[in-house]
Amino acid sequence: MTSEQSPTVHKGLVGVYADTTAVSTIDEPTNTLIYRGYPAAQLAERYSIEHIAYLLWYGDLPTAAEFDAFTSRIRAAYRLDPAVADWLATTRPDTHPMDLLRTAVSILGATDSSTPQLDRDTTLAQATRLLAQMPAVVAAIQRHRHAQPPIPADPGLGIAENFFHMCFDDIPSEPMVRAFETSLILYAEHGFNASTFTARVVTSTLADLYSAITAAIGALKGPLHGGANEAVMYMLQQIDSPEAAADWVRRALERKERIMGFGHRVYKHGDSRVPAMEKALKTVVAERGATDLLARYHAVQDAVYQAKQLLPNLDFPAGPAYYLMGFDIPIFTPIFAMARVTGWVAHVLEQRADNALIRPLAVYTGPTSRPLP
Numbered sequence: 433m434t435s436e437q438s439p440t441v442h443k444g445l446v447g448v449y450a451d452t453t454a455v456s457t458i459d460e461p462t463n464t465l466i467y468r469g470y471p472a473a474q475l476a477e478r479y480s481i482e483h484i485a486y487l488l489w490y491g492d493l494p495t496a497a498e499f500d501a502f503t504s505r506i507r508a509a510y511r512l513d514p515a516v517a518d519w520l521a522t523t524r525p526d527t528h529p530m531d532l533l534r535t536a537v538s539i540l541g542a543t544d545s546s547t548p549q550l551d552r553d554t555t556l557a558q559a560t561r562l563l564a565q566m567p568a569v570v571a572a573i574q575r576h577r578h579a580q581p582p583i584p585a586d587p588g589l590g591i592a593e594n595f596f597h598m599c600f601d602d603i604p605s606e607p608m609v610r611a612f613e614t615s616l617i618l619y620a621e622h623g624f625n626a627s628t629f630t631a632r633v634v635t636s637t638l639a640d641l642y643s644a645i646t647a648a649i650g651a652l653k654g655p656l657h658g659g660a661n662e663a664v665m666y667m668l669q670q671i672d673s674p675e676a677a678a679d680w681v682r683r684a685l686e687r688k689e690r691i692m693g694f695g696h697r698v699y700k701h702g703d704s705r706v707p708a709m710e711k712a713l714k715t716v717v718a719e720r721g722a723t724d725l726l727a728r729y730h731a732v733q734d735a736v737y738q739a740k741q742l743l744p745n746l747d748f749p750a751g752p753a754y755y756l757m758g759f760d761i762p763i764f765t766p767i768f769a770m771a772r773v774t775g776w777v778a779h780v781l782e783q784r785a786d787n788a789l790i791r792p793l794a795v796y797t798g799p800t801s802r803p804l805p
Protein backbone atom coordinates (compact mmCIF):
# COMPACT_ATOMS: atom_id res chain seq x y z
CA MET A 433 0.00 0.00 0.00
CA THR A 434 1.57 3.37 -0.98
CA SER A 435 1.23 6.52 1.13
CA GLU A 436 -0.84 8.32 -1.59
CA GLN A 437 -3.62 5.82 -1.07
CA SER A 438 -5.14 6.34 2.38
CA PRO A 439 -7.77 3.75 3.14
CA THR A 440 -10.12 4.48 6.01
CA VAL A 441 -9.17 2.58 9.14
CA HIS A 442 -12.16 1.44 11.21
CA LYS A 443 -10.36 1.28 14.55
CA GLY A 444 -12.07 -1.26 16.80
CA LEU A 445 -14.38 -1.98 13.83
CA VAL A 446 -16.68 0.70 15.25
CA GLY A 447 -19.82 0.95 13.11
CA VAL A 448 -18.71 -1.79 10.70
CA TYR A 449 -21.24 -4.40 9.55
CA ALA A 450 -19.05 -7.52 9.17
CA ASP A 451 -21.82 -9.92 8.05
CA THR A 452 -25.53 -10.62 8.34
CA THR A 453 -27.10 -12.65 11.15
CA ALA A 454 -30.51 -14.17 11.89
CA VAL A 455 -29.66 -15.00 15.52
CA SER A 456 -30.39 -11.73 17.33
CA THR A 457 -30.74 -7.99 16.91
CA ILE A 458 -31.44 -4.86 18.92
CA ASP A 459 -34.62 -3.14 17.80
CA GLU A 460 -33.48 0.49 17.95
CA PRO A 461 -36.84 2.31 18.23
CA THR A 462 -37.92 0.23 21.23
CA ASN A 463 -34.39 -0.54 22.53
CA THR A 464 -35.33 -4.23 22.70
CA LEU A 465 -32.96 -7.18 22.39
CA ILE A 466 -34.56 -9.78 20.13
CA TYR A 467 -33.58 -13.48 19.98
CA ARG A 468 -34.84 -14.97 16.71
CA GLY A 469 -37.88 -12.68 16.77
CA TYR A 470 -38.70 -12.85 20.50
CA PRO A 471 -37.87 -10.11 23.05
CA ALA A 472 -35.13 -11.54 25.30
CA ALA A 473 -36.55 -9.89 28.45
CA GLN A 474 -39.93 -11.58 27.85
CA LEU A 475 -38.25 -14.94 27.22
CA ALA A 476 -36.38 -14.47 30.51
CA GLU A 477 -39.67 -14.24 32.44
CA ARG A 478 -41.04 -17.59 31.29
CA TYR A 479 -38.44 -19.94 29.86
CA SER A 480 -35.31 -21.84 30.86
CA ILE A 481 -31.79 -21.53 29.45
CA GLU A 482 -32.42 -24.91 27.77
CA HIS A 483 -35.34 -23.37 25.83
CA ILE A 484 -33.12 -20.48 24.79
CA ALA A 485 -30.30 -22.80 23.65
CA TYR A 486 -32.83 -24.67 21.51
CA LEU A 487 -34.26 -21.43 20.11
CA LEU A 488 -30.83 -20.03 19.24
CA TRP A 489 -29.51 -23.29 17.70
CA TYR A 490 -32.59 -24.60 15.89
CA GLY A 491 -34.35 -21.28 15.12
CA ASP A 492 -37.66 -21.93 16.97
CA LEU A 493 -38.81 -22.56 20.52
CA PRO A 494 -39.14 -26.32 21.10
CA THR A 495 -42.43 -28.17 21.23
CA ALA A 496 -42.98 -30.13 24.46
CA ALA A 497 -41.69 -33.32 22.79
CA GLU A 498 -38.65 -31.54 21.33
CA PHE A 499 -37.91 -30.00 24.72
CA ASP A 500 -38.07 -33.39 26.46
CA ALA A 501 -35.74 -34.96 23.89
CA PHE A 502 -33.33 -32.00 24.08
CA THR A 503 -33.18 -31.92 27.88
CA SER A 504 -32.66 -35.71 27.94
CA ARG A 505 -29.64 -35.31 25.69
CA ILE A 506 -28.28 -32.49 27.88
CA ARG A 507 -28.83 -34.40 31.12
CA ALA A 508 -27.18 -37.52 29.69
CA ALA A 509 -24.03 -35.40 29.30
CA TYR A 510 -24.17 -33.80 32.80
CA ARG A 511 -21.51 -35.92 34.51
CA LEU A 512 -18.25 -33.98 34.88
CA ASP A 513 -15.81 -35.43 32.35
CA PRO A 514 -13.24 -37.55 34.28
CA ALA A 515 -10.32 -36.13 32.26
CA VAL A 516 -11.33 -32.62 33.35
CA ALA A 517 -11.99 -33.68 36.96
CA ASP A 518 -8.56 -35.35 37.22
CA TRP A 519 -6.78 -32.36 35.70
CA LEU A 520 -8.70 -29.82 37.83
CA ALA A 521 -7.60 -31.62 41.00
CA THR A 522 -3.95 -30.92 40.05
CA THR A 523 -4.45 -27.14 39.66
CA ARG A 524 -3.88 -24.42 42.23
CA PRO A 525 -7.20 -23.40 43.85
CA ASP A 526 -6.40 -19.72 43.33
CA THR A 527 -5.96 -20.07 39.55
CA HIS A 528 -8.38 -17.70 37.85
CA PRO A 529 -11.56 -19.65 37.04
CA MET A 530 -11.64 -18.27 33.48
CA ASP A 531 -8.20 -19.80 32.87
CA LEU A 532 -9.47 -23.09 34.31
CA LEU A 533 -12.68 -23.02 32.25
CA ARG A 534 -10.81 -22.16 29.05
CA THR A 535 -8.42 -25.06 29.59
CA ALA A 536 -11.24 -27.42 30.58
CA VAL A 537 -13.07 -26.72 27.30
CA SER A 538 -9.82 -27.31 25.44
CA ILE A 539 -9.45 -30.67 27.24
CA LEU A 540 -13.03 -31.56 26.30
CA GLY A 541 -12.07 -30.91 22.67
CA ALA A 542 -8.84 -32.87 22.88
CA THR A 543 -10.61 -35.93 24.32
CA ASP A 544 -13.62 -35.96 21.95
CA SER A 545 -12.96 -38.18 18.92
CA SER A 546 -15.62 -36.25 16.97
CA THR A 547 -13.76 -32.92 17.33
CA PRO A 548 -12.55 -32.69 13.69
CA GLN A 549 -16.07 -33.26 12.30
CA LEU A 550 -17.68 -30.00 11.21
CA ASP A 551 -21.10 -31.20 10.01
CA ARG A 552 -24.17 -29.63 11.67
CA ASP A 553 -25.40 -32.74 13.51
CA THR A 554 -22.02 -33.53 15.04
CA THR A 555 -21.53 -29.88 15.96
CA LEU A 556 -24.92 -29.84 17.71
CA ALA A 557 -23.97 -32.99 19.65
CA GLN A 558 -20.68 -31.33 20.70
CA ALA A 559 -22.60 -28.15 21.62
CA THR A 560 -25.03 -30.14 23.77
CA ARG A 561 -22.07 -31.69 25.54
CA LEU A 562 -20.57 -28.25 26.19
CA LEU A 563 -23.89 -26.85 27.45
CA ALA A 564 -24.03 -29.73 29.94
CA GLN A 565 -20.34 -29.78 30.86
CA MET A 566 -19.60 -26.08 31.32
CA PRO A 567 -21.84 -25.67 34.41
CA ALA A 568 -20.36 -28.87 35.87
CA VAL A 569 -16.85 -27.47 35.31
CA VAL A 570 -17.69 -24.04 36.78
CA ALA A 571 -19.36 -25.60 39.83
CA ALA A 572 -16.36 -27.90 40.34
CA ILE A 573 -14.11 -24.82 40.16
CA GLN A 574 -16.25 -22.97 42.74
CA ARG A 575 -15.80 -25.95 45.09
CA HIS A 576 -12.11 -26.52 44.26
CA ARG A 577 -11.47 -22.96 45.45
CA HIS A 578 -12.71 -24.08 48.89
CA ALA A 579 -10.91 -27.47 48.86
CA GLN A 580 -14.27 -29.22 48.42
CA PRO A 581 -14.78 -32.19 46.07
CA PRO A 582 -17.19 -31.84 43.13
CA ILE A 583 -20.86 -32.70 43.74
CA PRO A 584 -22.27 -34.99 41.04
CA ALA A 585 -24.94 -33.46 38.82
CA ASP A 586 -28.55 -34.44 39.46
CA PRO A 587 -30.17 -35.56 36.18
CA GLY A 588 -33.58 -34.73 37.66
CA LEU A 589 -32.77 -30.98 37.64
CA GLY A 590 -32.55 -28.35 34.93
CA ILE A 591 -29.31 -26.46 34.27
CA ALA A 592 -30.03 -23.51 36.62
CA GLU A 593 -31.15 -25.53 39.64
CA ASN A 594 -28.49 -28.13 39.04
CA PHE A 595 -25.82 -25.44 39.07
CA PHE A 596 -26.80 -24.39 42.61
CA HIS A 597 -26.94 -28.05 43.62
CA MET A 598 -23.42 -28.72 42.24
CA CYS A 599 -21.99 -25.56 43.85
CA PHE A 600 -23.63 -25.64 47.30
CA ASP A 601 -25.43 -28.99 47.71
CA ASP A 602 -28.49 -26.81 48.17
CA ILE A 603 -31.11 -25.25 45.90
CA PRO A 604 -32.38 -21.80 46.94
CA SER A 605 -35.97 -20.53 46.74
CA GLU A 606 -37.85 -20.56 43.44
CA PRO A 607 -37.59 -16.72 43.03
CA MET A 608 -33.83 -16.96 43.54
CA VAL A 609 -33.47 -19.69 40.91
CA ARG A 610 -35.69 -17.62 38.56
CA ALA A 611 -33.42 -14.61 39.08
CA PHE A 612 -30.41 -16.77 38.15
CA GLU A 613 -32.19 -18.24 35.11
CA THR A 614 -33.06 -14.68 34.04
CA SER A 615 -29.39 -13.73 34.16
CA LEU A 616 -28.43 -16.77 32.06
CA ILE A 617 -31.05 -15.92 29.43
CA LEU A 618 -30.06 -12.24 29.29
CA TYR A 619 -26.39 -13.25 28.97
CA ALA A 620 -27.12 -15.88 26.30
CA GLU A 621 -26.66 -13.86 23.11
CA HIS A 622 -25.69 -10.39 21.96
CA GLY A 623 -24.83 -10.17 18.27
CA PHE A 624 -21.27 -9.57 17.09
CA ASN A 625 -19.79 -8.81 20.53
CA ALA A 626 -16.05 -9.43 20.93
CA SER A 627 -16.24 -13.05 22.14
CA THR A 628 -18.85 -14.08 19.55
CA PHE A 629 -16.86 -12.41 16.79
CA THR A 630 -13.79 -14.31 18.04
CA ALA A 631 -15.74 -17.57 17.74
CA ARG A 632 -16.76 -16.61 14.21
CA VAL A 633 -13.17 -15.71 13.22
CA VAL A 634 -11.92 -19.09 14.46
CA THR A 635 -14.82 -20.88 12.73
CA SER A 636 -14.11 -19.03 9.49
CA THR A 637 -10.78 -20.89 9.20
CA LEU A 638 -12.79 -24.16 9.26
CA ALA A 639 -11.52 -24.95 12.76
CA ASP A 640 -13.70 -27.04 15.09
CA LEU A 641 -16.30 -25.96 17.66
CA TYR A 642 -14.08 -26.60 20.69
CA SER A 643 -11.37 -24.32 19.25
CA ALA A 644 -13.93 -21.57 18.63
CA ILE A 645 -15.38 -21.81 22.15
CA THR A 646 -11.94 -21.96 23.79
CA ALA A 647 -10.95 -18.78 21.96
CA ALA A 648 -14.27 -17.10 22.78
CA ILE A 649 -13.74 -17.78 26.49
CA GLY A 650 -10.37 -16.03 26.19
CA ALA A 651 -12.04 -12.98 24.62
CA LEU A 652 -14.78 -12.91 27.25
CA LYS A 653 -12.26 -12.82 30.10
CA GLY A 654 -11.19 -9.20 29.57
CA PRO A 655 -12.73 -6.47 31.77
CA LEU A 656 -13.95 -4.46 28.77
CA HIS A 657 -16.22 -7.45 28.02
CA GLY A 658 -17.37 -10.25 30.35
CA GLY A 659 -14.73 -9.65 33.01
CA ALA A 660 -16.62 -6.49 33.98
CA ASN A 661 -19.18 -8.38 36.09
CA GLU A 662 -16.42 -9.38 38.52
CA ALA A 663 -14.88 -5.92 38.46
CA VAL A 664 -18.26 -4.36 39.33
CA MET A 665 -18.41 -6.34 42.54
CA TYR A 666 -14.84 -5.47 43.52
CA MET A 667 -15.78 -1.81 42.99
CA LEU A 668 -18.93 -2.09 45.13
CA GLN A 669 -16.82 -3.71 47.87
CA GLN A 670 -14.45 -0.72 47.85
CA ILE A 671 -17.29 1.78 48.36
CA ASP A 672 -18.23 1.62 52.05
CA SER A 673 -21.49 3.58 51.95
CA PRO A 674 -23.83 5.31 49.49
CA GLU A 675 -22.38 8.64 50.67
CA ALA A 676 -18.88 7.54 49.58
CA ALA A 677 -19.92 6.73 46.01
CA ALA A 678 -19.68 10.17 44.38
CA ASP A 679 -16.16 10.76 45.72
CA TRP A 680 -15.00 7.29 44.70
CA VAL A 681 -16.32 7.75 41.16
CA ARG A 682 -14.86 11.25 40.83
CA ARG A 683 -11.42 10.07 41.91
CA ALA A 684 -11.51 7.06 39.57
CA LEU A 685 -12.45 9.29 36.63
CA GLU A 686 -9.70 11.76 37.55
CA ARG A 687 -7.26 8.85 37.32
CA LYS A 688 -8.78 8.21 33.82
CA GLU A 689 -10.06 4.82 34.92
CA ARG A 690 -13.08 3.11 33.37
CA ILE A 691 -16.02 2.56 35.71
CA MET A 692 -16.82 -1.10 35.31
CA GLY A 693 -20.36 -2.03 34.34
CA PHE A 694 -20.99 1.30 32.59
CA GLY A 695 -21.05 2.30 28.93
CA HIS A 696 -21.54 0.13 25.88
CA ARG A 697 -20.29 0.03 22.32
CA VAL A 698 -23.73 -0.48 20.82
CA TYR A 699 -26.30 0.95 23.25
CA LYS A 700 -26.25 4.70 23.49
CA HIS A 701 -29.55 4.99 25.40
CA GLY A 702 -28.93 2.27 27.96
CA ASP A 703 -28.50 -1.50 27.83
CA SER A 704 -31.90 -3.05 27.04
CA ARG A 705 -31.20 -5.94 29.44
CA VAL A 706 -30.64 -3.81 32.54
CA PRO A 707 -34.30 -3.34 33.62
CA ALA A 708 -34.98 -7.11 33.64
CA MET A 709 -31.70 -7.85 35.45
CA GLU A 710 -32.28 -5.03 37.94
CA LYS A 711 -35.67 -6.58 38.74
CA ALA A 712 -33.92 -9.93 39.31
CA LEU A 713 -31.33 -8.20 41.52
CA LYS A 714 -34.12 -6.68 43.64
CA THR A 715 -35.64 -10.15 44.10
CA VAL A 716 -32.30 -11.44 45.33
CA VAL A 717 -31.80 -8.40 47.59
CA ALA A 718 -35.23 -8.99 49.16
CA GLU A 719 -34.44 -12.68 49.71
CA ARG A 720 -31.06 -11.93 51.27
CA GLY A 721 -32.03 -8.72 53.09
CA ALA A 722 -29.11 -6.84 51.52
CA THR A 723 -30.58 -3.36 51.19
CA ASP A 724 -27.19 -1.78 52.03
CA LEU A 725 -25.65 -3.25 48.86
CA LEU A 726 -28.61 -2.04 46.79
CA ALA A 727 -28.20 1.47 48.23
CA ARG A 728 -24.51 1.50 47.20
CA TYR A 729 -25.48 0.15 43.77
CA HIS A 730 -27.94 3.03 43.21
CA ALA A 731 -25.51 5.59 44.59
CA VAL A 732 -22.80 4.49 42.12
CA GLN A 733 -25.33 4.53 39.27
CA ASP A 734 -26.35 8.11 40.15
CA ALA A 735 -22.74 9.25 40.63
CA VAL A 736 -21.58 7.86 37.26
CA TYR A 737 -24.52 9.48 35.51
CA GLN A 738 -23.87 12.83 37.23
CA ALA A 739 -20.17 12.73 36.41
CA LYS A 740 -20.17 11.35 32.86
CA GLN A 741 -23.77 10.66 31.71
CA LEU A 742 -22.90 6.98 31.37
CA LEU A 743 -25.59 4.32 31.81
CA PRO A 744 -25.09 0.82 33.27
CA ASN A 745 -24.72 -2.32 31.17
CA LEU A 746 -25.88 -5.84 32.09
CA ASP A 747 -22.74 -6.53 34.13
CA PHE A 748 -23.68 -3.83 36.66
CA PRO A 749 -26.77 -5.54 38.13
CA ALA A 750 -25.46 -9.08 37.40
CA GLY A 751 -22.35 -8.66 39.60
CA PRO A 752 -24.14 -7.91 42.90
CA ALA A 753 -26.89 -10.45 42.08
CA TYR A 754 -24.33 -13.25 41.72
CA TYR A 755 -22.57 -12.09 44.89
CA LEU A 756 -25.79 -12.30 46.90
CA MET A 757 -26.52 -15.72 45.41
CA GLY A 758 -23.33 -16.86 47.13
CA PHE A 759 -20.95 -17.34 44.21
CA ASP A 760 -17.27 -16.42 44.55
CA ILE A 761 -16.56 -13.22 42.61
CA PRO A 762 -14.01 -14.90 40.24
CA ILE A 763 -16.66 -17.31 38.96
CA PHE A 764 -19.00 -14.54 37.77
CA THR A 765 -17.45 -14.41 34.28
CA PRO A 766 -17.38 -18.23 33.96
CA ILE A 767 -21.14 -18.14 34.70
CA PHE A 768 -21.49 -15.61 31.85
CA ALA A 769 -19.54 -18.06 29.63
CA MET A 770 -21.74 -21.05 30.46
CA ALA A 771 -24.75 -18.96 29.35
CA ARG A 772 -23.09 -17.34 26.31
CA VAL A 773 -22.01 -20.71 24.92
CA THR A 774 -25.59 -20.87 23.59
CA GLY A 775 -25.05 -17.74 21.48
CA TRP A 776 -21.51 -18.70 20.47
CA VAL A 777 -22.74 -22.03 19.10
CA ALA A 778 -25.57 -20.37 17.14
CA HIS A 779 -23.01 -18.08 15.51
CA VAL A 780 -20.57 -20.92 14.77
CA LEU A 781 -23.38 -22.75 12.95
CA GLU A 782 -24.40 -19.60 11.08
CA GLN A 783 -20.81 -18.76 10.09
CA ARG A 784 -20.21 -22.27 8.76
CA ALA A 785 -23.44 -22.34 6.79
CA ASP A 786 -22.25 -19.44 4.60
CA ASN A 787 -18.54 -19.16 5.32
CA ALA A 788 -16.02 -16.58 4.20
CA LEU A 789 -12.58 -16.45 5.81
CA ILE A 790 -12.50 -13.40 8.12
CA ARG A 791 -9.28 -11.65 7.29
CA PRO A 792 -9.25 -7.82 7.28
CA LEU A 793 -6.42 -5.52 6.19
CA ALA A 794 -4.21 -3.15 8.16
CA VAL A 795 -2.58 0.10 7.06
CA TYR A 796 1.16 -0.40 7.49
CA THR A 797 2.87 2.25 9.66
CA GLY A 798 6.23 0.54 10.23
CA PRO A 799 9.59 1.43 8.66
CA THR A 800 10.08 0.89 4.93
CA SER A 801 13.16 -0.14 2.91
CA ARG A 802 15.66 -0.65 5.71
CA PRO A 803 19.03 -2.06 4.66
CA LEU A 804 19.96 -5.24 6.54
CA PRO A 805 22.53 -4.52 9.30
Ligand SMILES: CC(=O)SCCNC(=O)CCNC(=O)[C@H](O)C(C)(C)COP(=O)(O)OP(=O)(O)OC[C@H]1O[C@@H](n2cnc3c(N)ncnc32)[C@H](O)[C@@H]1OP(=O)(O)O
Pocket residue numbers: 444655656657658660689690691692693694695696697698740742745746747
Ligand atom coordinates in the same frame (compact mmCIF):
# COMPACT_ATOMS: atom_id res chain seq x y z
C1 LIG B 1 -21.74 -7.63 28.78
C2 LIG B 1 -20.65 -6.73 28.31
O1 LIG B 1 -19.63 -7.16 27.86
S1 LIG B 1 -21.01 -5.09 28.39
C3 LIG B 1 -19.43 -4.27 28.51
C4 LIG B 1 -18.78 -4.52 29.85
N1 LIG B 1 -17.59 -3.67 30.01
C5 LIG B 1 -17.53 -2.68 30.91
O2 LIG B 1 -18.46 -2.41 31.65
C6 LIG B 1 -16.22 -1.95 30.97
C7 LIG B 1 -16.42 -0.44 31.11
N2 LIG B 1 -16.93 0.13 29.87
C8 LIG B 1 -16.09 0.48 28.86
O3 LIG B 1 -14.87 0.40 28.96
C9 LIG B 1 -16.72 0.97 27.56
O4 LIG B 1 -17.96 1.57 27.80
C10 LIG B 1 -16.86 -0.16 26.51
C11 LIG B 1 -15.50 -0.80 26.23
C12 LIG B 1 -17.82 -1.22 27.02
C13 LIG B 1 -17.43 0.42 25.22
O5 LIG B 1 -16.63 1.45 24.88
P1 LIG B 1 -16.48 2.04 23.40
O6 LIG B 1 -17.70 1.93 22.62
O7 LIG B 1 -15.27 1.45 22.80
O8 LIG B 1 -16.33 3.53 23.72
P2 LIG B 1 -14.99 4.24 24.06
O9 LIG B 1 -14.06 3.33 24.79
O10 LIG B 1 -14.50 4.85 22.79
O11 LIG B 1 -15.51 5.37 25.04
C14 LIG B 1 -16.11 6.58 24.62
C15 LIG B 1 -15.95 7.62 25.71
O12 LIG B 1 -16.69 7.22 26.85
C16 LIG B 1 -15.81 6.98 27.96
N3 LIG B 1 -16.26 5.79 28.63
C17 LIG B 1 -16.95 4.76 28.10
N4 LIG B 1 -17.21 3.88 29.05
C18 LIG B 1 -16.67 4.35 30.18
C19 LIG B 1 -16.62 3.88 31.49
N5 LIG B 1 -17.17 2.70 31.83
N6 LIG B 1 -15.99 4.61 32.43
C20 LIG B 1 -15.44 5.78 32.11
N7 LIG B 1 -15.46 6.30 30.88
C21 LIG B 1 -16.07 5.58 29.93
C22 LIG B 1 -14.44 6.80 27.35
O13 LIG B 1 -13.42 7.12 28.23
C23 LIG B 1 -14.53 7.76 26.20
O14 LIG B 1 -14.41 9.05 26.71
P3 LIG B 1 -13.56 10.16 25.97
O15 LIG B 1 -14.23 10.31 24.63
O16 LIG B 1 -13.64 11.32 26.87
O17 LIG B 1 -12.18 9.57 25.84
Ligand SMILES: O=C([O-])CC(=O)C(=O)O
Pocket residue numbers: 619621622623624625626657697698745746
Ligand atom coordinates in the same frame (compact mmCIF):
# COMPACT_ATOMS: atom_id res chain seq x y z
O1 LIG C 1 -22.35 -6.54 22.86
C1 LIG C 1 -21.26 -6.28 23.40
O2 LIG C 1 -20.34 -5.63 22.83
C2 LIG C 1 -21.00 -6.71 24.78
C3 LIG C 1 -22.20 -7.23 25.46
O3 LIG C 1 -23.01 -6.49 25.98
C4 LIG C 1 -22.43 -8.65 25.42
O4 LIG C 1 -21.68 -9.37 24.77
O5 LIG C 1 -23.41 -9.12 26.05
